[in-house]
Amino acid sequence: MLTATMPTAAAHPALRAPAAAPQRIADTLQGLQDHVEISRRILHAGDSLYRTGDNFGCLHVVHSGFFKTLNLAADGREQVVGLHFKGDWLGFDGIATGRYGCDAVALDTGEVWSVRYDALLAACARHAPLLGLLHAAMSREISRDRDSLLSLCTLSADARVADFLRYWAEAMAQCGLRNDQITLRMTRAEIGNYLGMTVETVSRALTKLARGQLIAFTERGRRDICIPDVSALAAYVQRSLAPSPVLQ
Amino acid sequence: MLTATMPTAAAHPALRAPAAAPQRIADTLQGLQDHVEISRRILHAGDSLYRTGDNFGCLHVVHSGFFKTLNLAADGREQVVGLHFKGDWLGFDGIATGRYGCDAVALDTGEVWSVRYDALLAACARHAPLLGLLHAAMSREISRDRDSLLSLCTLSADARVADFLRYWAEAMAQCGLRNDQITLRMTRAEIGNYLGMTVETVSRALTKLARGQLIAFTERGRRDICIPDVSALAAYVQRSLAPSPVLQ
DNA sequence: CGTTGGGTTGAACCCACTCAATACGCGTGG
DNA sequence: CCACGCGTATTGAGTGGGTTCAACCCAACG
Incomplete structure (x- = not known):
């Protein structure tokens, strides 16, 4: 097994992710490509992938480039709540309400792969490992947000x-x-x-x-x-x- | 349809959740009861439902009482990262790594329903709506964490x-x-x-x-x-x- | 009683913010 | 080529919100 070397100290709290991150990313992209219909899209710096309030229909995976997610309050406050790199998913916040809860904006030129959520669920039913990838990604997102809170407060x-x-x-x-x-x-x-x-x-x-x-x-x-x-x-x-x- | 009255201003950002929250909670508990084997457990104030680093095997749903989740850093910093009420799920952070990433502690006497994650997945395969409930809960958790970030920073x-x-x-x-x-x-x-x-x-x-x-x-x-x-x-x-x- | 944990309040300090000036990078156009 | 404007970044001086340190109150409890 080819495990990428991780030079940094392993004791850090934000470093709970398995060391085989590159493998995970490859698996995610490959899994999508093999089992779901995906639509590719190029975005440039400043482009929005989706905006707060847009109808939710798709989840997205970063294939290249960097993205930020922006939480917008009704009163005008806005807050960068996440940074997203290759292999990261975007759009989870839309599942519960049927509308995206934040803006996803490209930080430079990059490509995202989008899949219809219902199509993804169907694919997961046929190919169980895909569901594992999805859940793991959501789980990591939650952990990551909490680590942000920890850093911010302490x-x-x-x-x-x-x-x-x-x-x-x-x-x-x-x-x-x-x-x-x-x-x-x-x-x-x-x-x-x-x-x-x-x-x-x-x-x-x-x-x-x-x-x-x-x-x-x-x-x-x-x-x-x-x-x-x-x-x-x-x-x-x-x-x-x-x-x-x-x-x- | 019996929609509970929501007296508070609907313009607030943290109020994205559908107004039919009581219905959602009832559906969650009913859905679990009907389709998965659950184990009930009473906890008292201060009791830990699970701790950081424990092997992940179960997800938990609050049936009564109040819970907090604590993020613990290796260096001793600790941070309350979430509050959880009836119908809320606990343990999502463990899916990705196979170990819980925080402590879940009861704030007073309450009951949680625990389900084995693998059993839940199997049940979702038989009864699709259950998967919808699960994903919606994870989605809400992510949105909630982001709202916390927004409040904290702004x-x-x-x-x-x-x-x-x-x-x-x-x-x-x-x-x-x-x-x-x-x-x-x-x-x-x-x-x-x-x-x-x-x-x-x-x-x-x-x-x-x-x-x-x-x-x-x-x-x-x-x-x-x-x-x-x-x-x-x-x-x-x-x-x-x-x-x-x-x-x- | 005395002790202990949680809560409140006051005074002094300090980190981070606000305000403001300056400098830099870059594209546009003279 | 330089001038100019504009957005971005840096740096300084002064202020203030929140912290630190400290004392005190109160209720629970042995």
Whole structure:
């Protein structure tokens, strides 16, 4: 069995997912391709896959690219509630009510595979493992959301940014992409919204991490970030928990 | 069709659930009873239904009482990530990994119905509507978690407490219980943890709400709370969004 | 009684926010 | 080519909401 090497510390809470993530992603895409009729669709940065209130009919799986989900309140508040990478499903929130409960927006050019929910259920009836994949994906989504809550409530602003970068790098690795140098597809405003802080705080946190050698900016633009050692970010999060002074 | 009256403002984001919640709960319990072998279990306040890391084998449905789910990080951080009432499912987070990802703890005496996950799947194959109930429950869980994120990131401490009370009262109504006077089953510490603030802030927020006549404490103890008008709480949340001075 | 756990309240502090100025990157058009 | 505008990012100074630290109240209980 070809298990991808996972260089980062395995002790981290958000790392409960099985180490064989690339295999899982491949199985998901293959399973869909083999048993359900799928419709492929290319989206570009800023395009919406679906919007809050749209009639629910399809589930979607990210085949390439990056997506964010936005929760919109009736009063205008909006909140980035999830980031989604290759192999992730989109649209679960629509099953219960028959309407999507959030917006799904592409962060750059990418492809999604869409399947009709009823067709998927029919396929699951014929081919049971497909249902297992579906349930596992929903289960992971729930766990992931809870980990977000945990980080949001228990970490300082700096640590949340560090944890965000670690999460992104982790996701890159699971997609089989290199994660020592990542290009954030989000503006500081989006990151700040996702992490519950302001643009300025995000910026300050990033410069502090750069000062501490935990990350480095590349020559071109400040949206590319070098992460020499992903596990060092996790260590930073741990350190910042203790009331002992970390790095200035 | 007997649709329960929902007195509260329908404009609120967390109110996406179909209005026929009592019917949904009844259907869930009936569906389980009719098609799967269930094992009933009584728990008392503080008892754990399952713990983080336990082998996953069962899903559980609350039949009576109140439960909280606790996310535990390896480093000791713990976070209340969910509250669960009659008809709610517990244990979804265990499907993906084969181990529960959090603790489920009873907030007072209550009964849960447990079903083996594999038995449930088999029953779903025989009786399709059961699968619909399961997926709807998972879908609602995801939506609910996202609403928590939204509140946590976009509301002030006072508004979060108000929103918490509104949510609890809402849940009581959906269970068919009276919601003009609720007994919080949680200590200030638990509430604070759930809402991402300290005990003192929770206490201050409650006294402020009481000063503003939005809630009132009963004669006995400060854990019983009268809510004369639930929709007034939602209105308070809305008001506190605008930078205009609310109530002192 | 004394003790213990939960709750409230006050005072001082501090992290993160607001406000504001500046700098950067990039496309457009002169 | 530079000028210009615009969105984005960074940095500084000042403020404030929420925290920390502390004292105190109260009810339950041995």
